[in-house]
Amino acid sequence: MEINDERLAPPQSKATASAQIILPCSQQSISATAEQLAERMKMHDYFSHGKNVVHVVMEERISTLDPICAQLLRSESERFGELVRWSKVKDGDMEYAKLLPSRMRSDDAQALLVAIHQRLPKIRALVNFPPLRADGSVQRARYDSETGLFCTGPFEVADVSVAEAKALLGCEGLLRDFQFQSKADASRLLAAMLSPGLRFGPWAQATAPFPLNLTEADKSQSGKGFASEMIASLYGEHMSNISQQGKGGVGSFDEKIQSELLKGRPMVCLDNLRGTVDCKMIESFITARGAFSLRAFFREGSTDSRSHVLFATSNGIQMTEDLANRALVVRIRKQPQGYRWHRWPDGGVTGDLLLHLAANRAQYLGAIYAVLRRWIEAGMPINRTEHAFRDSVGALDWMVTMVFGCPSLTDGHDEIQQRQSSPILGFLREFGEAAGEGEYYASDFLEGAEEYGLSLPESVAKRMDVGGPPQALGRLLSRAFKEGEGISVDAWSIDRIIKPRGDGGGGGNSKTYRFTRILERSPREGWNAPGEAAL
DSSP states (O other): OOOOOGGGSOOOOHHHHHTEEEOOBTTBOHHHHHHHHHHHHHTTTEEEETTEEEEEEEETTEEEEEEEOHHHHHHHGGGGSEEEEEEEEEETTEEEEEEEEOOOOHHHHHHHHHHHHHHSOBOOEEESSOOBOTTSOBOOSSEETTTTEEEOSOOOOOOOOHHHHHHHHSTTTTTTTOEESSHHHHHHHHHHHHHHHHHTTTTTTOOOOOOEEEEEESSTTSSHHHHHHHHHHHTTOOOEEEEOOOSSSTTOHHHHHHHHHHTTOSEEEEEEEOSEEOOHHHHHHHHOOSEEEEEETTEEEEEEGGGOEEEEEESSOEEOHHHHHTEEEEEEEOOOTTOOOOOOTTSGGGTOHHHHHHHTHHHHHHHHHHHHHHHHHTTOOOOOOSSSOHHHHHHHHHIIIIISOOOOTTTTHHHHHHHHTOHHHHHHHHHHHHHOSEEEOHHHHHHHHHHHTOOOOHHHHTOOSTTHHHHHHHHHHHHHTTTOSEEEETTEEEEEEEEEOOSSSSOOEEEEEEEEEOOOOOTTTTOOOTTTTTO
8 A cells, every 4th residue: 555645754853854855756746846956056056047057166267157957967966965755665564655865867857957947046147346236336245136147256346536547547547558540449448448347237237239349450469369358357357268260060160159158258259350250140149139049069058148248359350241330449550669568566577467457456447437437427328329339339438538538439430340341441451561551553462462361352262263363353442442542441541543554555554552551640649528538
């Protein structure tokens, strides 16, 4: 005779009962077991992240979200108590129910994982800095249920004035060793520095998309990668760098990006992009306003697109028009040979900036928050801007123009976007940087591409017939110069010169292209735009 009454079980001590987890059976529902497990998992930093149950763990000294699958739950659950199940025990002629040690079955684990997911608190992202709330206060708990942000780092934030913030962050502070193509490029790097503070702070729950922060250099070793490292260090974060390697297949660029996003880290950098970048996944992710499905290396899940800020570095790329419209580009130039770099206090024997930031993070984070608080006090204004992301770029534009007195973020930015989405303009810029000033024939462009390792426009490179590449290149050049004989591409003025042939071959004209470098002014000059620049 089967007796399904747990009241007939031998009495147990409260200590023993509290350490036990009763697995599903006829006397124990899946919901009851899931409730037991969820309550104990909450105390050990388990959360619901998108479609997954995740655990906050340290991976090579970096906090990350480790997804828990059904098979892993079978062993993980043993950490929280003794797994037992009601079983029939026979004592002579009498049968009664008794809790006996047991293992979690695979089918139980599948059902429990779904039920546990519904009972755990939701996490959006891991951050290594305490975010600034919309009311100007700083998050003081590790986990904020309202924003879903989990702070894994220290909570120290110094009290810094706006005037001090300008000195710490501006061109006499963190930006002092960067040489920018224009003053507006310095504005855009300032905006990239403020973006994480805004996205994970006052606008933690806003749906406004944020742009891809692209730092573009004229030459190798100009500091484009260092700029993204500096921003990450400013917040005490580790920048997840993803290199571009081929298209499609296991381990593809798309999958690498999605894998890093699934880990929950807030800052991801697409490092040293080259050639033509056509990634629909990135375009979709940047414009998403919340949940975004991901699949990488046989794992599936989702993340909140608002929980990440994307960065990228390049020496010059061609983008699709859609991706170019989603970017905010900073152009930097390599410092001349012999340039004397600033030696930062607390930066070790070399005066390293990253060591200085690590030693003074509370002060620099306080500087970021001083700027954000001034924006909050002003009513969170949004400047009118021509950028596709009007809200986020408009808010950042107010900060850099009204607090720092810098030029608008969109000054000259349309021309940059046109060049990045134009195959020929991007190529001409790269050719100028490689070959330098001079007068060149179209044939020199083809020879220079091979000599300097430049990527020809796709319509030119794919022509395999003998006369195909010159013809395709000629058509692109004709379109580029259709409105006049001269164009400007970043630091280069390019004039098309048409003159009669002098070879006695029966007339006709020859065309050459004269490259002249445009002289730049220091971005430190004239930064006194209307607003609070005099603070």
